[in-house]
Each structure stands twice: as C-alpha cells, then as structure tokens.
Amino acid sequence: MTRFASLGSSNTGDYAAAGKAVADSAAKTFAIQRKSGPDYGGLSQVAMKTNSEEKIAAIKASAKVTKAGINAYEGVTKTGHRVAVFNKKNEIALKQRKAGGLAAIGKIAGAGFLAATDNTKGRERPKADYSSINDGYKAKRDALLSDFDNRDTSSTTVSPTKKVDGGGTSSQGTASQGAGNIKPSETGQAYMKKLTESGMSKSQAAALVGHLKVESDNFQADTEYAPNAYGTRGRGHLQWTDTGNSGGRRTNFEAYAKKNNLSPTSFEANSGFLLSEMNGNHGNHWTNGGSMAGFLQTQNINDASSYLQSNFIRPGVPHTERRLQGAQSAFDAFQ
16 A cells, blocks of 8 residues: 555656657657558559459450451451452353364364355255245145145044054044043043942052053044054054954944944943943953953052053053053042
C-alpha cells in the first residue's frame, strides 16, 4: 500500500505525459506513413485495369490473326479455282482447235474426192427455187391420193402401215378396223374377262392374250399382211391359216362367223371361235400330245405361254419375249 501510495505523487504526471508523448508519436508516424507510403488501394485498381487492358489486347490480337488466316485461305482457294478454270478453258480451246483441224482436213479430203469423182450421174440437179420444190411435192402427193382412191374399198379392211410377226411371213397388206364395237386397245382386257369366265386362271388367260397380241399386231390386223409359207393369208386374232386350197383353220373360222351371223372382224366371232377350236370342236389342232386339259394344268404365265407356243400356236416367227411381255401386261392390267 505504501508502494503504490507513493505513485500518487508528482511521478504520476510524468507517466501520463510519457504515454501521451508515445501516442502522439505513433499518430505522427502513421500520418507520415500515409503521406509518404505507397497507395495500395490505387495500386490495386491500376493493376486490375492493366490486367483487363492486357486481356482485351490479347483478344484483339487473336482476332486479327484468325482473320488473317481466313483471308489467306480464301486467297489460296480463289487462286486454285482460277487456276482450274484457266486450265479447263485451255483444255476446251485445245479440243476446239483439234475439232476445227479435223473439220478442215475433212473438207479438203471431201473436196478432193468430189474433184476426182463424177457424182452427178443418174441424179437430178437440185432446184433451189421454192416454186419448183413445191410443185414437185404437189405432184407426188396427188399421185399417192389417186392411187389410194383407185384401190378396192369394198371389204371391211383398210391399208395398214404396221407388220404382223405371227404365223409366217409379214409385209404390208390389210388390217381390221377394230374388233367389232371394242377398240383394239381394249380388246386384251375383254379377252381376259371372257377367258377367265370360261374357266381359265388369270395367268393362263394372260398367256393366251400375249400370243393373240403378237399374232394380230395388237388386235389391229384382220388379215395377215402378206402371203405365208403356204401361199395363203391368215385371218382373225390368231391369224387362222388355210394350208392349201382344200381349206383349213381360216375356212373354219369364217364358217363359224357366218353360221352365227357375226362379222369376222368382231370380238364375238374371234373369241367364240378361239374357245370352240381349243375345245376340239373344229378338229384337233393340238400337237405334241397337247390338249385343252393339259393347258389348264399350267401354273404360271411362263409355263402357260410355252405350252401354247409349242402345242397350239406354233408361230413361224417365235418372238417369245414379246409374247411374254404382252402376257404380263395383260395380267397386270386385269382387275
């Protein structure tokens, strides 16, 4: 107690003064430090700004490099295209020059040949004037019309411009105006309907129609276009043929049409006689052991067409592929 009591003397003021002096000194030191020391806040802001500017500069530099690369690539590509076009033009020009050279050589050779050859013999000198050409055309036309008017038109036939490939030889001759009231283009489907109703399968009917198409020039020919190997002409959709003066299948067909009061060009006469003959009502015209019953056993178009061709149709000119194509067409169109 006596030790601390003694502090209450004048020494107490000295300690207080010393403490104040220390505090004042620290405050002055801090103030001096703030004035004379680095501005860390400012430095931090400067550093952040600098870093941002460096990044922006780097991005811009990268973009410039990329753009420069793209421009360089485009330049190379365009140059390549120009070179390719240039080369192609040169190639075309070279070919044209070659063609021109060959043409020139051809003209020279042709001129030489004409100069060395008299090619006017037996030929009429061409006329360049329009009047002469037109008069020549009219004369030929009038001659053709006169020839046509003088032909025998008493029958039901007209002159064709097509040929038949069935039964024997073929050339120009007579053809039917159509199968009765049925157009030639519709006759195949009329046969499909009638033949299937008579008991044939769809494939068997189609095979028979394929043969009829070829034999009759797609149902346009009534009479064979030229005499066949027997010196006669077949008639009807199957081009039924007499093999001599004593008659034969054509005679039977025409007699059937007359007996039933039908025109030989009608669908009814042709389809009716066809089924009647196939069933043996006008003599047996199946060969090689074939028969209607055997034909009805066939299972597909190919077999049915082959059976008919070998045993019943027996064409002089086969045209097997055309017969099969006609059969398939009839099969596909029939509903």
